[in-house]
Amino acid sequence: MSYLYVSEQGASIKAEGGYFVVVYKGGMIKKIPSETLEYIAVFGNVQLTTQAIKKCFQNGVVVNFFSSNGSYFGRLDSTKNCNISRQRNQFSVSMDVEFCRKISAKIISAKIHNQRVILERYIKTQTPELAEALKQIRNAENKIHGCMDLDQIKGYEGIAARYYFQALGKLILPDFRFEGRNRMPPKDPFNSMISLGYTLLLHEVYGAILGKGMSPYAAFLHQDKENHPTLASDMMEEWRAILIDSMVMSLIQGREVDIDGFYVDYETGAVLLREEVFKIFIRKYERKLRTETKYNACGSGRISYRRSIFNQIGKLAQAVDSEDPEKYEPIMIR
Known part of the structure; x- marks a missing residue:
């Protein structure tokens, strides 16, 4: 296809x-x-x-x-994908505090783990600053499953993210150096590219959720937000570093994009991609989603990341149908 x-x-x-x-x-x-x-x-x-x-x-x-x-x-989109029985279960378990806590802990633990693995792949020379970042990220990952509520989970997620992005900012080529995550508007080329990638990924996950007959708007980790598909936000978390952060690092470190390929929109202050870099980014994104992986292959050898996302949403559907959060296992790379 x-x-x-x-x-x-x-x-x-x-x-x-x-x-x-x-x-x-x-x-x-x-x-x-x-x-x-x-x-x-x-x-x-x-x-x-x-x-x-x-x-x-x-x-x-x-x-x-x-x-x-x-x-x-x-x-x-057409209206053909709606499993009303599954959605009734979904809305019910989204109000179950313990179900939400357990699912969220699995998702965020995997997210932090994947961030750490991606970061370690790019560290060539250890420094005290990088060692401290890895220590704090590992500590946050270890604390997640002991969290008593969503606020604690989100707190450790925030700590890990801060150290992760600060460390990445020190590892990339000098022209693309940045101090940390920023958005709305993105203020540097790295943040501009990952924001674009996250937007594309969000709606990739959105489509997979619809494909499994669930509502993208009833989440377990993120709070209800008007006109925002919060379940898609939940389910993209464990994929951010694997698919988007690593892809953007590859574009920069592989010199596939140049700093001159970005400009400042002085009306909003946003740093944006010029047309040619935008095309390079979209081609790279699609190649990434088509790359074959063993994750969620279900015994069939290797499948594309796109198919793996769909299968992962299938695992969530099983957890929702059975009202058992233990049925869901997140993606954790090595």
Whole structure:
């Protein structure tokens, strides 16, 4: 199956015969067989014809709409994926304090573990500062399962994140150095790229949740928030470092992007990706999601990260159906 990303401003997507056809502003045309297309992401001023929208509904093709800089607008999707029995269970267990605590502890423990492993991969020379960061991150990871409530879990999550991002900021190429996590707006190229990546990942997880018949809006870790898919926020946590942070580090350390590929939007203060870097980022993201892994392969050898995310949501569905948080096991890399 294929995924289509269209970021060229002024492009249009239409349906002709058995194909989705992308017509770019300069006249170039790209054809994708309609039976192979599973997902479309459009960024900025990209048009979909009525015929293309109809074909998306008929074929179950999901369309996500973003701004030209990657801010999320909305989603075109059919209403075929709803398991009302599972959703009733989901809403019930989301009100169960102990269920939420146990699931959240598993998710955040895995998140911190994965951050530590990614950080260790990039440390070539140990320094007292890096040693202290690893110590604090490891300590936070060890404390999670002894937490009595969500506030304690979130507290250790915050401690680990602070040391993790400060350490990463010291390890990357000098032009891309940063002091820690910042967002809304992102103030440096690293934070700009991971914010974009997290947005894409959030809606990848969102689609997987819908695919398992659950509601993206009833969470266990994150508090209810108007118009925000909090369950998708929950379920992307253990994947952030594995998929996005490592990918952005690879782009920088591998010199696939240059500092000149970013600019400051003086109206908002945000550091944003120029068009060519944006395209490089999207290609890298899609390659990452297609990379095969042993995680959640269910005895089939290796599967893509995209499929692994879907299978992981399946494990959550089993926990929800059985009302047993022990049925869920998070992804922890080595």
